[in-house]
Amino acid sequence: LAKTTQPISMDSYEGQEVNITCSHNNIATNDYITWYQQFPSQGPRFIIQGYKTKVTNEVASLFIPADRKSSTLSLPRVSLSDTAVYYCLVGQAGTALIFGKGTTLSVSS
Amino acid sequence: GAGVSQSPSNKVTEKGKDVELRCDPISGHTALYWYRQSLGQGLEFLIYFQGNSAPDKSGLPSDRFSAERTGGSVSTLTIQRTQQEDSAVYLCASSLEPTMNTEAFFGQGTRLTVV
Numbered sequence: 001l002a003k004t005t006q007p008i009s010m011d012s013y014e015g016q017e018v019n020i021t022c023s024h025n026n027i028a029t030n031d032y033i034t035w036y037q038q039f040p041s042q043g044p045r046f047i048i049q050g051y052k053t054k055v056t057n058e059v060a061s062l063f064i065p066a067d068r069k070s071s072t073l074s075l076p077r078v079s080l081s082d083t084a085v086y087y088c089l090v091g092q093a094g095t096a097l098i099f100g101k102g103t104t105l106s107v108s109s
Numbered sequence: 110g111a112g113v114s115q116s117p118s119n120k121v122t123e124k125g126k127d128v129e130l131r132c133d134p135i136s137g138h139t140a141l142y143w144y145r146q147s148l149g150q151g152l153e154f155l156i157y158f159q160g161n162s163a164p165d166k167s168g169l170p171s172d173r174f175s176a177e178r179t180g181g182s183v184s185t186l187t188i189q190r191t192q193q194e195d196s197a198v199y200l201c202a203s204s205l206e207p208t209m210n211t212e213a214f215f216g217q218g219t220r221l222t223v224v
Contacts, residue, residue: 036213042215042217042218043113043200043202043215043216043217043218044152044200044202044213044215045215046212046213046214049212085151087151087152093211094159095157095165096142096154096157096165096167096168097142097154097157097202097213098154099144099151099152099154100151101150101151102151
């Protein structure tokens with residue numbers, strides 16, 4: 001399984017763009033990159049998934065360089081409600097989802 | 110139901126007792142996962158069921174932990190002879206199929222306290 005490394009914590013202010021980068025140097029050809037968000041006292045929630053280049057949905061964008069050894073989750077104009085733990089996962093279809101320690105994002109006013 | 114349902118939501122048990130935690134996945138979802146999350150920590154993978162394949166039990170911390178999934182639907186996680194270090198939130202998730210775009214849906218968890 002490809003191991004992921006991401007910052008333990010990040011701080012931001014409302015209205016700013018937040019970029020969280022995840023390193024996965026030994027990602028395999030068939031691995032996808034997936035990000036989940038977890039609020040206190042709740043289970044994680046899927047945010048976005050990608051294989052290469054850029055993926056955008058109504059919540060976030062995911063940037064993946066050509067070598068796929070890292071990925072960046074971009075949250076535009078964060079609000080207080082974006083305060084949460086963000087997890088980067090790398091894996092193949094049909095295998096268990098393995099979560100790392102995640103990045104705790106704190107958004108202040 | 111509309112989402113993954115876990116019961117009970119809270120469970121307090123005495124050290125040494127056995128407990129059973131239940132997970133009702135979203136109907137039609139073939140994959141089911143169990144995780145454990147201690148206070149302030151990340152999710153620790155426990156076990157993964159995928160259809161009729163043999164479950165991936167590689168995350169179970171000891172032989173006191175076991176899980177079943179009956180009829181490809183409901184799952185039960187059993188902890189025998191509970192210890193205080195078993196206190197945590199136990200989360201269940203399910204996903205439709207093991208495709209590349211699989212999104213896992215999580216339940217609200219069962220908070221287990223061993224006293």
